[in-house]
Amino acid sequence: MTAAPPRVLTVAGSDSGGGAGIQADLKTMLALGVHGMSVITAVTAQNSLGVQGAWELPVEAVRAQYRSVVDDIGVQAVKTGMLASAELVEAVAGLIAGTDAPAVVDPVGVSKHGDALLAASALDAVRTELLPAATVATPNLDEAARLTGVRVLSEEQLPEAAAAVLAYGPKWVLIKGGHLDGDAVDLLTDGTEEHWLRAPRHDNRHTHGTGCTLASAIAARLAKGRTVPEAVADAKEYVTGAIAAGFALGGGIGPVDHGW
Ligand code: PLP
Numbered sequence: 001m002t003a004a005p006p007r008v009l010t011v012a013g014s015d016s017g018g019g020a021g022i023q024a025d026l027k028t029m030l031a032l033g034v035h036g037m038s039v040i041t042a043v044t045a046q047n048s049l050g051v052q053g054a055w056e057l058p059v060e061a062v063r064a065q066y067r068s069v070v071d072d073i074g075v076q077a078v079k080t081g082m083l084a085s086a087e088l089v090e091a092v093a094g095l096i097a098g099t100d101a102p103a104v105v106d107p108v109g110v111s112k113h114g115d116a117l118l119a120a121s122a123l124d125a126v127r128t129e130l131l132p133a134a135t136v137a138t139p140n141l142d143e144a145a146r147l148t149g150v151r152v153l154s155e156e157q158l159p160e161a162a163a164a165v166l167a168y169g170p171k172w173v174l175i176k177g178g179h180l181d182g183d184a185v186d187l188l189t190d191g192t193e194e195h196w197l198r199a200p201r202h203d204n205r206h207t208h209g210t211g212c213t214l215a216s217a218i219a220a221r222l223a224k225g226r227t228v229p230e231a232v233a234d235a236k237e238y239v240t241g242a243i244a245a246g247f248a249l250g251g252g253i254g255p256v257d258h259g260w
Contacts, residue, residue, distance in 0.1 A: 007076055011092055070099055078103045083126075089125040090125050093132075096134075109142065136218060138173075139173070193229070206249070206255065218231045
């Protein structure tokens, strides 16, 4: 018998195409040496062309999955992704707030293809209930703008967006500037320390699942006892490699790769 690896729980949506969501999360966790577990919040019919359909699970089913995992197996870190509705956001925020483990909150809003993964009516619950329960929140620029009204057009504005997200109460925020021109620059801050993370841009359009992969990699590192800045730096390196290795699949945008 070998010792159990650290356990990490993803609370997110299923991507039938295997590129993002729960599937990306579990692949990342396997690649990074932790035991991945899942609470499925919604099921999407999805492929490289977009999301063809989405169905959220009842709150009761989400709660029951969470309790089954946490009460018996236990978790060293939790990651949240697609939460679909205000009811699910509220329920999940309550669950993670009551769990003694770091929580990485990826405030997923819209897919790269423009499909809504979070109802507009859920934004208030994200601001007032989910973000305050986060150890690290990982919005991209669109998500930060939707949550705070601060629209970032250049690297110099990243601190302003970060401060606006931090005002809702997460301990740390990682603002992902990957959609700006030039290098992929992210800012991690807790309001005191600032860590700028920079990676060369890979000219690869097969980036489906990038956000899920990054947040899961942070959770995996936190579960292994790294500090938040260490976990985020490691995760950025992992996702940069995964983007470089992303491959074409189907007729649209292919996934990042976990086997590089
Ligand atoms: N589908 C699900 C279930 C997701 O959770 C996410 C992102 O979090 C996406 C799709 C979107 O992935 P991308 O924007 O990388 O295409």
